[in-house]
Amino acid sequence: MSTGALYAALAFALWGIFPLYFRQIASVPPSEILIHRIVWSLVFVIVVLSVRRQWAWLKPVLRQPRVLAAFTASALLLSINWLTYIWAVNNGHVIDASLGYFINPLVNVLLGYTVLHERLRRLQWMALALAAAGVLWLTVQAGHLPWIALALAGSFGCYGLLRKVAMLGALEGLTLETLLLAPIAALVLGVWMAQGSSQFPSADATTNVWLIAAGPITAIPLLLFAAGARRISLTTLGLLQYIGPTIQLGLGLWLFHEPFSAGRLFGFSLIWLALAMYSAESWWWTRSQGARVA
16 A cells, blocks of 8 residues: 555656656757657557567457557547647646646546546535636636646546546556557658758757657656556545646746736635545545445
8 A cells, every 4th residue: 555655656746747857858849749759658668568578468459449449539638638738838837737637636527427427426516616616717817718727637537538448557558559649750750850840869969868768757657657556545546646736836836937826826726625625525435435335
């Protein structure tokens, strides 16, 4: 249990400091960073699977069109999420990105209700209503929808929904997703390099290293998360997931000095209150169910 919590907490902490990584390659266009993230992630997971001799799953999967279609959809959602996040970080919207991952658990609840027809309890409905009020307040304050946060929460929520019903584990799933995306990514990167419009290979060796590092930087937190999720309860995992956006918010405020007005703080506070209500209700319900079984 303690080992699982450590793995999960470390995964969320690494996701939390992602803005520090993307700021190192801010000179590279977000679309090209996405391409490198796909290509080098595939290279990394292929090495890991080869070392572990863990390829038996691939051949049966390639013979199942429905599975391939599902993972094609999840791969596209993952690409949208990655591109939005990269653009947000490198354009001074780290706080907006953190909001997306604060909202994400409540988006998951809403998707469970609308798609999986899961029943929501009263306090869950109240948490959703409070979060919606927070988003509405932020919309009125800014004069437009917080589209970065909603795009991140929506794409990752839908991605999680597809992976929830998928038949593959974290490592195998990421391998298949990047495998499906890699031909297009490699083609685009090849065209850009031939035209001389690519930032890779760069005259700056450090930039090249950072771009290649996108592979392990992407895959390692995911593997830690998968290892942790197998060892701890969903309630504990749900509480630990706030580590990531909290670190991102701190970076946006104190390192990148992004604006954070009192009005914006009020909108965030409504969403934080909704999350506290949702987390407390989930903890209480899990405890009560365990007491009944005992």
